[in-house]
Amino acid sequence: MNSQQDFLRDAMRRLNLTRDAFSDRLGVRRRALDTWLLPADSGEARSMPEMVEKFVSEILAHEAHEARDTGAGPGRAPAAKPLAQRIAAEGRPHLLSVSQFDRGSLEELFQVADLMQPIARRQKVSRVLEGAVLGSLFFEASTRTRVSFGAAFCRLGGTVCDTTGFTFSSMAKGESIYDTSRVMAGYVDALVVRHPEQGAVAEFARATNIPVINAGDGPGEHPSQAILDLYTIQREFSRLGKLVDGTHVAMVGDLKYGRTVHSLIRLLSLYKGLKFSLVAPPSLEMPPYLLELVARNGHVIEQTASLEEGLRGADVVYATRIQKERFVGEAIEGYTPEFQVRKSLVDALCKPDTILMHPLPRDGRPGANDLSTDLNHDPRLAIFRQTDNGIPVRMALFAVLMGVENQVARSMRDAGWRSPSHVGPDDAVFDGLD
Missing domain, CATH: 3.40.50.1370 (Aspartate/ornithine carbamoyltransferase)
Incomplete structure (x- = not known):
């Protein structure tokens, strides 16, 4: 998907407008909007006029100002807290439950995920987490979630230390969750934990100040x-x-x-x-x-x-x-x-x-x-x-919880390898990486 499509679709989502309502807001025909949203290689695709892009940007800026404005001071709104603070669990940068989000913080996270799309789609490279190490502790079997979190961390320049199952952990020797978490926190910069017992990941989080992400706690949650x-x-x-x-x-x-x-x-x-x-x-x-x-x-x-x-x-x-x-x-x-x-x-x-x-x-x-x-x-x-979207979303979570989301845009450079336009041979046009 090209940047014009991303820009317009993000604008519709942030404004909570359908295509019909969005075209009315812009004062353009629905047919014109549809051509701007077509894939770049479509014969009917058209470039959006610069004036329209400027107008959409002004609308978004106005809406953002209105959302921030709490009436404090003579026309000035206080600076919003970083997203990591607003979704914190007991004041720490953990993701344990979806209850940490409201609709506004979700939309803000999705904007960060949109920013990650070129990296997730193998078009751009970023090293904002270079030198950081992720501890991946999966005490239950997993393929998609474990690899997805690891790939997301690596695509931001970090590295991953992996362990799977109780048999291969010191917990098989009777070590407590607290001790395991505190020891791991001395080795790594973030933890992703899956555990068969509901509430166990929250125990890992209480033992450390580094970010802990719940990758599934029994029948509890998978945020x-x-x-x-x-x-x-x-x-x-x-x-x-x-x-x-x-x-x-x-x-x-x-x-x-x-x-x-x-x-x-x-x-x-x-x-x-x-x-x-x-x-x-x-x-x-x-x-x-x-x-x-x-x-x-x-x-x-x-x-x-x-x-x-x-x-x-x-x-x-x-x-x-x-x-x-x-x-x-x-x-x-x-x-x-x-x-x-x-x-x-x-x-x-x-x-x-x-x-x-x-x-x-x-x-x-x-x-x-x-x-x-x-x-x-x-x-x-x-x-x-759905599974492809796990990469930009988990990249966004790491970036927010580790405080680097504002560094991503200026850190990106072109990828030095060729990637396929579609990952799967049967993918539809809108499945592709282009």
Whole structure:
């Protein structure tokens, strides 16, 4: 995606405007705006006039000033605290829960993620974290999250020290979480931790002042996954000219133990007028405390065990696998292959622009009750765009928590190697790295 597209889509997102409303605000025809948003290699793409770019910049500057202005002093607003301070956990630069964010801080983080896109897409290089070392402590199996965090840190110039599983850690010898965290803090500059027990990552964070990021704590939360999921929804909606406000989200699968949906529904509840269709058998329904939180924010919640009812008319379908590792002495009841999100159902019940998402891994074996592989070539399937977005989002988190987000723009230089225009051979145009 070129800078003109990024600039316009970011402006629409920050102003919370659809394409129609944005073109009206600019005083241009919708058709003109559409041509400015087309890929640069499209035959119908057009360059945005310099006057329009200046006008959009003025609108954004005015909106930012209005947001900052608290009325203190004669026409002067106090300087906003750095984002890391505003999302701090107990005054420290940790990311433990999505509850640390409000809508404004989320949007600010997404702007940093947008800035990271050229680096994540292998077009630019930055070394703002050169010399920094990340400690990656995964006490549960992980592929995507562990590699994604490591790649994000490396793309900013840092290096990674990795360990996976209890067997290969001193905790197998009885060492406490406190001791492990404090020792690691003497070796590294940031920690990413995944642990099977809810609340365990917060214990790591209490033992140190270096940034600690929760990469999943049992059935608790997975905040960075939820942030990249919402970032993906916003980017997909921007491409489609839609808003998150007022959208219909269907969540399907293991909603009891699925920490990704626990975090995502909390973030989505920061928006306005959403409808949630929660599709799960009675044994795997969303925890009541989350239902209460969402309901307090005025959203509509429908719980059903019928996939057909839940998918009908949804703007976003978020499927999850069953979290078998969370079941201790429990039977999995009612979760049959009828819960598989498959192409025939999507075609019959969903819109042409519905977004299909999944945190991965998904079970692609025949008869699995998961997101079906027969959707692999459907343009509505966003799972690989979703995983790609994990890199700029996690880069943004590292940059913010380590205080270098304002150094990134001036640190970038062209990459010295050639990268493919599309990572996968079957990627759609808007999946590509160009």
